[in-house]
Amino acid sequence: MPVPRARAFVVPWILGLLVFTLYPFAASFGYSFTDYSVLRAPEYVGGSNYAELASDAIFQRALLNTLVYAMLSIPAGVLVALGFAKALHAPVRGTSFYRAAIYVPHLVPTVASAILWMWLLNPGNGLVATLLRPVLDAASPFLDALGGWLGQAPPPEARGTSWKTPSFMQDGRLLGLDFKERQLVFGAMPSLVLLSVWGVGQMAIVYLAKLQDVPRELYEAARIDGAGGWAVFRHVELPQLSPVILFNVVMAIIGAFQLFAEPYIMTGGQGGPDYATYLVPMFIYDNAFDYHRMGYACAASWILFGLIALLTLVAFRVGQRRVHYAGGG
Amino acid sequence: MAADAAEKDVAPAERGALGPFARLGLQGFLLLATAVFLLPLAWMILTGLKPLEQTLKSPPEYLPRTETATLKPYAPGGAAAEDASPQRMAVVRQRELDAPHAIVHEARELAEAGERGKAFEDRLLVPLADLRPAGGAWGEPVEPGPAELRYQVGAEPGKRLFACTVLETCPAGWVLVKESVPDAGLTTKPAGSGEPVPYAWGVVPPEDLRSEVRFMWGNVPAGLRKMDFGRMLFNTLWIALLGMIGTTFASALAAYGFAFGSFRGRAALFAFTLATMMIPFPATMVPLYQVYRELGWIGTFKPLWVHSWFGAAFNIFLLRQFFLGLPRDLLDAARIDGCSELEIFFHVVVPLSKPALAMVALFHFLYAWKDFMGPLLYLTDKSQFTISLGLQAFLSQQGGSPWHLVMAAATIFSLPLVVLFVLAMKTFIRGVAMTGIKG
Incomplete structure (x- = not known):
């Protein structure tokens, strides 16, 4: 029995929404057509901010970085989380311990985890480099061969001592292997992805809970049909999980496009090295608060929003075809 | 409901029994x-308990390990420390003595006509060749007790004459060590320069030096003090609560x-809210x-908490779902009454919804405790910094060198959330x- 009187309860929320979200959101759209700094009143400049963004190499780099980050971190996160959920769903001892252990990294505050990973990935005496060094040493013949296969073969006299780093790997931009020093130089972007995968426990627990919700009848039906482990996962569990995966992916897209703290902390606010981790939110922050180009920053923020909206739409479209909503989800 | 399912730890039989090998593989x-x-967490904690010197080693060592030696503990005023009994403490090796030396104290310049009567406050480590018994000749053996010292003060050319007391003599091959203190590197004064140093130092025989596993618990208070943790904790709690x-x-x-x-x-x-x-x-x-x-409001805490008092979309969504699951009859009965x-x-609603409300509160606390961008935007004065901001500032100010202190502080920063998790795991x-x- 819904009652009219209770509608007053949503009034504070509506007020807050107007003041803290909708007004700023609309205003930033307005500002995006102006030249505006803290000291000067906004001045209408038409679409010139957008035109400038279209030819701003740094913005393009930031946009590309953001897309690369999203494309690496989201699938990696989903896969690792699904793997954990599936393993924890199995009838083995100690799952509550494992579940807690996997969740704990998610609790480490962003600043602490960003600093911790800087320390872990430190190429000189970081733990990751130290632990992987024996592995890399053992794999060095293979790496030498791989380097040669990639067309980066050094002159014979230098073989085994100094490899030319394949150009697409320089700065460890995509892969962390430095063929020259035969060590793992964790590149900036992989480090960010690694950091996000480390916090994947949250998602794993969600998937696990959903797995535990899969109706028994479905398992029984699958068993009668003679489905094996993989078939059960593929045709019973995955369809049941698909709505929550979709939901997670959408939230992850929104999160990935807003990523600010981690690269800011790990690169001292620079987005380095050489703009390798300069993401769009950092571009907006710098323009708004360091260069005082607030109109320009707002234009960039609307492009960011447009991208999020577009990708969310795509995710839902794909979801409509692939996601299974039977049984009320 | 997901909530109930999450607590099931025993797997239902439908998942199929695993063979022993599959079970073993899965456990592995x-x-x-x-x-x-x-x-990574273990590494954070271990680094936080290492001496500074160990954090610089490459390749790194896993357990906090330090050299220890028997020294008299530091006490302000040098001489006072001489009465204390020696302890085994963590030390840093400075150098091995290449010639016999002596430790002297109460060095006062012999004020000849017109000279400043310079005096040293702390003990000095000097070569024996520069000492003579009071009134004796250079190079004559000295015993503990009064002696005279020729000593070069700073970069001034020429050695000047001091009266002093020899505390002990040490042969060549002994090692000058200083106490390993948490914020060394941030407050360095060379041992033996005569200026008071806030740590113990001494010369020990090489066989007294031992390398042992030792957790440097002192890092924790030192790191927290250095970054003014107490005030930041208060700020963070204020905003979060x-x-x-x-x-x-x-939101409710x-x-x-x-x-x-x-x-x-x-x-x-x-x-639209969603x-x-x-x-x-x-x-x-x-x-x-x-x-x-x-x-x-810039430079105040208000931008960080006021908007919360109007609710948050996600929390509203969660709580609405929960409220819709409450028994309607109760609400209707209350209305009829x-x-x-x-x-x-x-x-009616609040008492019945305690678990959901607790969850919303918990997740907001987590969010506020971790938040970095908000404080970065709105807080201008260091006295208002939250721990997030303070820890980042600490790292960038110190040029990233005192990793042991940064890691100790980061551990303490993470600890409350982990403890909260362990207490409220369900x-x-x-x-x-x-x-x-969320998150």
Whole structure:
């Protein structure tokens, strides 16, 4: 029995929404057509901010970085989380311990985890480099061969001592292997992805809970049909999980496009090295608060929003075809 | 419901029994994966308990390990320390003596005509060749007790004459060590320069030096003191608690409205509320900053908690779902008894929704404790910094060198959330399972 009187309860929320979200959101759209700094009143400049963004190499780099980050971190996160959920769903001892252990990294505050990973990935005496060094040493013949296969073969006299780093790997931009020093130089972007995968426990627990919700009848039906482990996962569990995966992916897209703290902390606010981790939110922050180009920053923020909206739409479209909503989800 | 399922630990039989090998493989995988996830945390804690010198070693050592030697503990005023009994303490090796030396103290310049009577406050380490018994010849053996010293003061050319007391003599091959203190490197004064140094130092025979595993618990207070942790803790708690109370209360209120209120466009408004979650913070950041600036709130805590008192879309969504699951009869009965909506909210809905409210509160606390961008935008003065901001500032100010202190502080920063998790594991897991997102 819904009652009219209770509608007053949503009034504070509506007020807050107007003041803290909708007004700023609309205003930033307005500002995006102006030249505006803290000291000067906004001045209408038409679409010139957008035109400038279209030819701003740094913005393009930031946009590309953001897309690369999203494309690496989201699938990696989903896969690792699904793997954990599936393993924890199995009838083995100690799952509550494992579940807690996997969740704990998610609790480490962003600043602490960003600093911790800087320390872990430190190429000189970081733990990751130290632990992987024996592995890399053992794999060095293979790496030498791989380097040669990639067309980066050094002159014979230098073989085994100094490899030319394949150009697409320089700065460890995509892969962390430095063929020259035969060590793992964790590149900036992989480090960010690694950091996000480390916090994947949250998602794993969600998937696990959903797995535990899969109706028994479905398992029984699958068993009668003679489905094996993989078939059960593929045709019973995955369809049941698909709505929550979709939901997670959408939230992850929104999160990935807003990523600010981690690269800011790990690169001292620079987005380095050489703009390798300069993401769009950092571009907006710098323009708004360091260069005082607030109109320009707002234009960039609307492009960011447009991208999020577009990708969310795509995710839902794909979801409509692939996601299974039977049984009320 | 997900909530109940999350607590099931015993797997239902339908999942199929695993063979012993599969079981073993799975255990192995889970153990390995858990180790990989926990190793970084272990590294954070271990680094926080290492002496500075060890954090610079490459390749790194796993356990906190230090050299120890028997020294008299530091006491202000040098001589006072001489009465204390020696202890085994963590030390840093400075250098091996290449010639016999002596430790002297109470060195006062023999004020010849017109000279400043310079005196050294601390003990000095000097070569024996520069000492003579009072009134004796250079190079004559000295005993502990009064002696005379020729000593070069700083970079001034020429040695000047001092009267002093020899405390002990040490042969060549002994090692000059100083006590390993947590904030060494930040407050370095060379041992033996005569200026008071806030740590113990001495010369020990090489066989007295031992390398042993020792946890440097002193790093924790030193790191916290260095970054003014106490004040930042207060700031963080203030912001987190105010926001937590606000968002729990306001979101519950709005959720009640959406769940039980009837008005035109309710469904559309609720859908719109959910859609606003898609607006990225950077898209509202600039005008929002202007709003707060107009209000004069920049440089105060207000931008960090006031908006919470109007609710948050995600929390409203969660709580509405929960409220819709409450028994309707109870609410209707209360209405028939003449309760106002506010009374129903406080006396019926809130008591029944404690788990959901606790979850919302917990997740807001987590969010506020971890938040970095908000404080970065709005807090200007160091005295207002939250721990997040303070830890980042600490790292960038110190040029990233005192990793042992940074890691000790980071550990303490993370600890409350981990403790909270261990204490409220059920609420957490149930909450995470229900929300499916956040963070």
